[in-house]
Amino acid sequence: MTPVVAIVGRPNVGKSTLFNALTQTRDALVADWPGLTRDRQYGQLELADYQATLIDTGGMLGDEGELTELMDQQIMQAIDEAHLVMFVVSARDGLVGDDERILERIRSTEKPVLLLANKAEGQINEVALAEFYQLGVADVLAVSSAHRKGLQELLAFINEHCKTHQAQFTADVIQDHGPKIAIIGRPNVGKSTLVNRLLRQDRVLAYDMPGTTRDSIALPLIWDDMPYTLIDTAGVRRRAKVGEGIEKFSILKTIESIKLAQICVVMMDATEGITDQDLHLLGLAVHHAKPVILVINKWDHLSQEHRDYVKEKIHLKMQAFEWVPLLFISALHGSGLRVLMERIDLLMDQADQELTANQLTNVLSEAFKAHQPPLVQGLSSQLKFAHSGGNHPMRIVIHGKRTSHLPDSYKRYLENTFRKAFDLKGVPIVMQFRDGKNPYKDKKNKDNAYPSRRKKAHNLPKPKHNS
Structure with a gap:
């Protein structure tokens, strides 16, 4: 089972900024379900020993009457799914009444809580946290998600929390009973x-x-x-x-x-x-x-x-x-x-098809002859050979020169060609491209290997010519 961490707090305490900072991309796996989960986003959180799922929730106001029924359910379900709840407050605003009411609702679920004082840039940690100790949360940290302050300490804490509760995250196993x-x-x-x-x-x-x-x-x-x-x-x-x-x-x-x-x-x-x-x-x-x-x-x-x-x-x-x-x-x-x-x-x-390097290279050669990639700065990408990188997922590894310049449209063309050639309808193909080693890449360094000899050669007297 994958560890799950939920980010919860009132509006404008920096939850989404924290989410983007921890997932390290705005293009993390996102669940944008109209009407159902519009207030929850899911992303991958890379820890030292785990790959966790991070959930970002909509702003919680503490007073149940102020929330729409749908938003309230989405936030409470995120807490219900989580193994650790990161309760985010604002070190800049200090402790407010909504924070206390939200914490009461989180505690009612009996889930482990980490109090995170965000927007603590320019403050000493103890000063940023002083006002929040009265909430009685055992685990507290100060961070600034916008300035990337304290994020490594936060990741280390989450990783250690997962280690402490290792039994919850044992690998999923299903008895072998067919596909x-x-x-x-x-x-x-x-x-x-x-x-x-x-x-x-x-x-x-x-x-x-x-x-x-x-x-x-x-x-x-x-x-x-x-x-x-x-x-x-x-x-x-x-x-x-x-x-x-x-x-x-x-x-x-x-x-x-x-x-x-x-x-x-x-x-x-x-x-x-x-x-x-x-x-x-x-x-x-x-x-x-x-x-x-x-x-x-x-x-x-x-x-x-x-x-x-x-x-x-x-x-x-x-x-x-x-x-x-x-x-x-x-x-x-x-x-x-x-x-x-x-x-x-x-x-x-x-x-489950086992595709040989000969089969894949033949298809690649025919595809390259039929439609060559566009020139980039006057140079053309060259595709030499292909081989299988394994099944589940189906991987095809293509070797050549300047493959990093291939446009996405040409990669899709190759993918469709392979799919048609081997009848892979319904099977995703993971395409990997690798450039061959350039034999001239280190030529400049080799030329500089003997500077003293060249210096002596330049200092030799010029030969005299008889007139």
Whole structure:
């Protein structure tokens, strides 16, 4: 399980600045789920001994009545998911009433708390923290996220906290019961119906396998005498803790399921059409380089006119994922399930292909002859040979000269060429480029190896010529 750290505090104490500083990029993995998680962002936090997940939350005001129901639920769910809560206050503003009320709500969850006095630039740590000691939090630190002050100490503290609670972060293990298939999607798209339909086909009793994560349930499935493991993410709904009519959706649990899986089945609701949330889920699977199928559920509910409209919208929005196979099913009525399992088998075979260096180099040579990369400063990039860098994810390593100058459009051209040549539809390809060693790179240094000899040579008397 991945350690999870949540950043919580009132507005304008520097939470987002801290998030960006700790993830070291504004392009960290972000969950921008319209209406559901617009107030939570997820990023990767690199520690000395762990790779943790960092959650940034919206501003908390302490007074529950001042919060919208949705924002309050999103913040409290972030705290619920976290193994450590970083309670951020402002050293510049000092202790305010909202800080105390927010801390009371955090303490009610009984989660470990680190009090972080942000905006402490120009202040001695003890001075910046003095006013906050009265809150009675055992662990306190002063930082300035904007000026990168105290961040190394903060990272060291989080790393040591994870070590102290090592038992919570043991590696996820799922018993070997065939290919692991993650069923992911937004709430109410039919994930549970699909899982139950598949399991009922063979009357397999669903149970929690030992070693699974706290949020993902591994379900053994036998289909046509072949074993599979379904990783069900339908359990992301905790109705007991949710207000009526509102459903929680945790991207964190989805990420954990994707990491555990060998293949991802992304489900969408045909009656709603493809949404930005569906595309985000596809992006998550591709980001983790997992073979993926997009399953359009509830297809039997649509008229032919509506079907044509949905297909057109999918085509327009899926331009970045044109290589992802589509499948139209009805989980409720069981139509398309056999085709789905056949596609999963085919996808596993494609992802397991052992591509030789000779095969890859031949395709690369033909692609280079058909379409050469543009010149950069009058020089052309040269591609010499390619070889496999391994499977799961599928890696293709290309060697040449000036490969760093290749534009993204040309890299996509090569990727599409390899995908077409080896029938890798649905399989993400990780392209790696390496430049060969330049034999003239050190020539200048070699010329300077014997300065004294050259100096003597320059000082030799010029030969006399007879007139």
